[in-house]
Amino acid sequence: MEKHKIEEILLNKEHETLPEEQELLKTFLNANKVEAIEKLYTIDPKDVGGRTALAGFYFQFLVTIEYILEMLDGKWDYVACELHEDIIVGKEKHIKFIQVKTSEKTELSVSGTITRTKKEIEGVKRLVSDSWIDKLLVNSKHFKSKDGYLTEFELVTTFVLTKTNEIDVSNYDRFIKKSEIIKDDDSLLVYLSKDVYLKKEKVPFFYEEECGENLKELLSRFLIRKEIDLLNFRKYELALMQSLGDKIHRRARVNEDDFYMLIGELMQRCAKKGDNTVLFITKDEAKDLLGKIEDRVVPETLRYTAKYNAESIFDEIFGKIRNEISLNQIYLEIEHFLENYKVYLLEWTDGTSTVRELVNRLVDGWKDSDAIYSLSQSDIVTKLTNLIKINLILMIIYDATTNFSSNYSKLLVKEINNEVFFSFLSLSMPATLDQALEKLKKILARKYRDGASLEFLIHTPKTILLGDFLDNDEPLRKLFIKDIKPYIGELDETARLDEVVVAIDVIPGEPVMKLYRNLFGYNDLKELREKLTEKFIAKLGSQ
Incomplete structure (x- = not known):
């Protein structure tokens, strides 16, 4: 620099x-x-x-x-500027000089603005290089092209420069200029090519001698930009x-x-x-x-998810759960499921998904939702912690990792051995169970308004409702989605079966969270699995 x-x-x-x-x-x-x-x-x-x-x-x-x-x-x-009119920006050997000119008027003539003045030198009135453009272009003497520099020049104004009989600068308008080639008869080039003197030194001035490039080359990198009217910015x-x-x-x-x-x-x-x-x-x-x-x-939540990557967030959550179960007599067996799940989540969020997407799908059934922005950092940790705890129960019961189903991009659905499917929806006070059912219904209707695959009908996910909401300890509910039109992918797109009603099991999360607390009453994994299965599967029906 x-x-x-x-x-x-x-x-x-x-x-x-x-x-x-x-x-x-x-x-x-x-x-x-x-x-x-x-x-x-x-x-x-x-x-x-x-x-x-x-x-x-x-x-x-x-x-x-x-x-x-x-x-x-x-x-x-x-970016550098001198608080009067000059700005200089640069990247390595690319330097751009900007001059800012203002006026209360919306139009100014080229005459008296970018033209040169005359000064008596050796008894003769001579032009001196004091025009706006001269002051811009002469900066290139400090960064010559022979030394590998590329210079550019811009005049930014709050007014339009109107032409005179001698000079027309419209060809240099940033929004009009199409070519860097300056023609020999260009009026600005012709004007600036006249004999000129340095104002202080009172000696002849030549661009090629001073700057290492001729005037035509310098003007090829010069633009004029009228931005706004001064008093209307x-x-x-x-x-x-x-x-x-x-x-x-x-x-x-x-x-x-x-x-x-x-x-x-x-x-x-x-x-x-x-x-x-x-x-x-x-x-x-x-x-x-x-x-x-x-x-x-x-929002605080955006700063949290941006500042801390998935690994940091999951380290915090999994560390908390490990501390909770560390006194369990079968801690190592349970920790095995926990560690495998953490590795899986990190791989998932390191791919095409993010913690933000995970939270949005969990809360709103849509990865591009803005739901996360209404949550505090504490809310995010709590919701993800509850999700991980319930998945830990499912992994112990089924002795397998719960994977995100690739068949669902909106509602958060986990699958086990491609046979058992669970979806998750997290709510907060003052939401009620009835409101949760209505929200789930809208999410599914939004996804399947154009038809549903037979796979969805065969493996309809059972939904577990998470969070501290009203009625969260009630027994299983049935949610009926009407007017679903199944389709078969191998058939023509117009092929549809008759409309069907889809019944979805909805399980309030509090009874499932009680199973997590049961982890501490056993000293044998097999016995624990049998008890969890007995209590959990009883709520769902046989699988």
Whole structure:
């Protein structure tokens, strides 16, 4: 990274800034968080100059944030700016120079904006290289192409540059420019190719001598972008907020307070050096800032599942269960089932599935549900712990691992030896058993509204309801799903059997959880299995 060189360029910038603009900048940087933005919105409308100057500083922050977002995407390694108009971004030897220009007007003529001025040199009025574009392109002298650098240049404005009889820059519009080849008769090239002098040194200036490339080559990498009208930047703000949220998670919503917090953080990172104020931020620093926003906008559960991978979460849960059963006389035999199940879950979540999907299917019967975001970290651990405990009972009873059924992508269904199928649905207070039955009915109706396979009819999963809900200790219930149209996969898609009614056994989870507590009353695995089977199978009917 060329940090020293970048800072040197920014610190040596010279600006013709009015005293009141300097005072506004000082206020803007020293304001407490959102005070500066509030000042921008509340400044006396009659004070057009002050409002324009302050809005200009704010607009530069918006453009800087846009490039910080690109940096988070990996396009740049750093973003640097001098708080007046200049921004520099870079990745290895790819350097881009951006100049930000603002005005209260929506249109400005090329004349008097990007044109050069004249100065008396040796008694003659001569053009000097002081145009906006000159100040951009001359930066390439620090990063020459012969040294392996690729430079780009962009002029970002809040106004449209209208053409004159001599110069038309519409070909450089970022949204129009289609070719990097600059024609010999390009009006901007012709204008900038005129004899020109350095303003201070009062000597002739030649791009090829100073920058190592001719003017045509430099202009081939120059663009102009009109972003927004200066005093109507709300749309730009909202677009940046949306992009920030997308960087965090599809569920994240960045509001004004979060956005202004980011701007406040950037202000605090600005360093006053001499007459200039410089901000330099790396990708890692930008990630830290994004993390601060994430802490404000992301639900606790999302941070938990993002921070801790499946292994960490399962380590916590399985460790808790091991501690509970560690005093059991047949601990080693039971621990064998537990360890095998943990390995299976880790392999499953290391493939195409995640803990988030597991929780969503358990709670809502749909892997892409948003159900997890309404849960606390404690809720997630409790629900997964109950699921694992009941599966431990099933594995002891059937002497086999309970595997996720590949025939179900929504409702959470486990299969044992491809013969016995159990689905699981977790609820919380103040849900009732009747509400649980209705929810299960809707989940199944959503899945099978276009027909059900014969396999579903033959191996209809028995549903175990988990969680601390009302009536969770009642006996087995029958749930009847009407108007299911079975189909046979080998036949034509239009082939259907008559509509049938599917009966599903629904078992409230509390009686099953009582079986987990029975693990501690036996000193022989065979005897334990027989007792668990007797109590559990009695509730389900023979298998």
